[in-house]
Amino acid sequence: MGTRTAPEPIRAAVSVACRAPSVHNSQPWSWVFSCGSLELHADRMRALPAVDPSARQMVISCGTALHHLEVAVAGHGLGVVVDRLPDPGNPLLLASVAFVAADDSDRTRSLREAIAGRWTDRRAFGAPPPDTLAGLGDILGRHDVAITFLGEDGATRLAEATRSGADLRRHDAAYRAELFWWTGHSGAEEGFPPVVLPDGGTVAERRECPHALEPPGITDRAALAVLTTDTDTRLDWLRCGEALSELLLEATARGLGTCPLTHVTEIAASREMVRQAAVASGAHRRFPQVVVRLGTPSADEYGVPRTGRRRVDDVWRDAGI
Ligand SMILES: Cc1cc2nc3c(=O)[nH]c(=O)nc-3n(C[C@H](O)[C@H](O)[C@H](O)COP(=O)(O)O)c2cc1C
DSSP: OOOSSOOHHHHHHHHHHTTSOOGGGOOOEEEEEETTEEEEEEOGGGOOTTTOTTOHHHHHHHHHHHHHHHHHHHTTTEEEEEEESOOTTOTTEEEEEEEEEOOOOHHHHHHHHHHHHOOBOOSOOBOOOGGGGTTHHHHHHTTTOEEEEOOTTHHHHHHHHHHHHHHHHTTOHHHHHHHHHHHHSOOTTSSOOGGGSOOSSBOTTSOOOTTOOOOOSOBOOOEEEEEEESSOSHHHHHHHHHHHHHHHHHHHHTTOEEEEEOTTTSSHHHHHHHHHHHHHTTOOSSEEEEEEEEEBOOSOOTTOOOOOOOOHHHHEEEOOO
């Protein structure tokens, strides 16, 4: 696309892409339109040093926005050509995206419709109907990310990993302060308010949040999916974010509720427990990145508000060159 200033459809697609999920709703991305292509940068000012010292989840979060962009821009008759990590000297430049004319497809249309309907539902789920999980491995394969559904003891293993991580963090003041701020003291545009935390069922493998209400005893029957990669590089993290986005949107389109979980992959000891659980369920790739709960959501949304997002003007720059 040989234009110098950004065409409106690209800016509109960026605005939709910013609905993507991110760790603690930190939205650690910025977009620069330059020389006819769009750059995706990680915003180091929005890093979470206590929860995410390696910036792995920051890059995964940017990957979800990158895939959301691909889905959003297809609605304007545009396909993307993505150059990931194009500048070895600039680790914050995660992708450079060129645009080409391309036909939209039914599948992309259904993913796009799912963007507005997707949200992180932390309540207990009913079991997903088996056909709603079919074929997800093939869908994620194009991102070089594998999905493994944990077997019957999966919930017990993850609950154990959750407990072990929580014990290690009990006296980690920096972690607790960061979590307290992002999950309770944030403005409308970032973080998430206590009201989105669960009060509708027992989910033993959830992240312990200081503002969470005590849930009543409804048993969670969610399927537990682990996304794994062969190696643990920035490229794996970015691609894992793209795969996570595709999984969440596809599951939403199939009527499932979704909830990513990473508290179990942040600490080496609990990450190893997740790895062992995934291997026991047939995973061949070594590095668990994200766990996702998938299930039949409660019909009663009891007015859970959607989390806010920063204004597009705050995350977008048209370099005009
Ligand atoms: C990399 C990543 C890690 C996340 N980890 C967790 C988690 O451990 N627990 C949780 O409840 N939500 C987790 N989330 C969900 C975010 O909190 C959620 O996407 C964000 O608050 C925005 O809300 P929304 O998904 O409802 O739009 C994670 C999301 C991403 C992308």
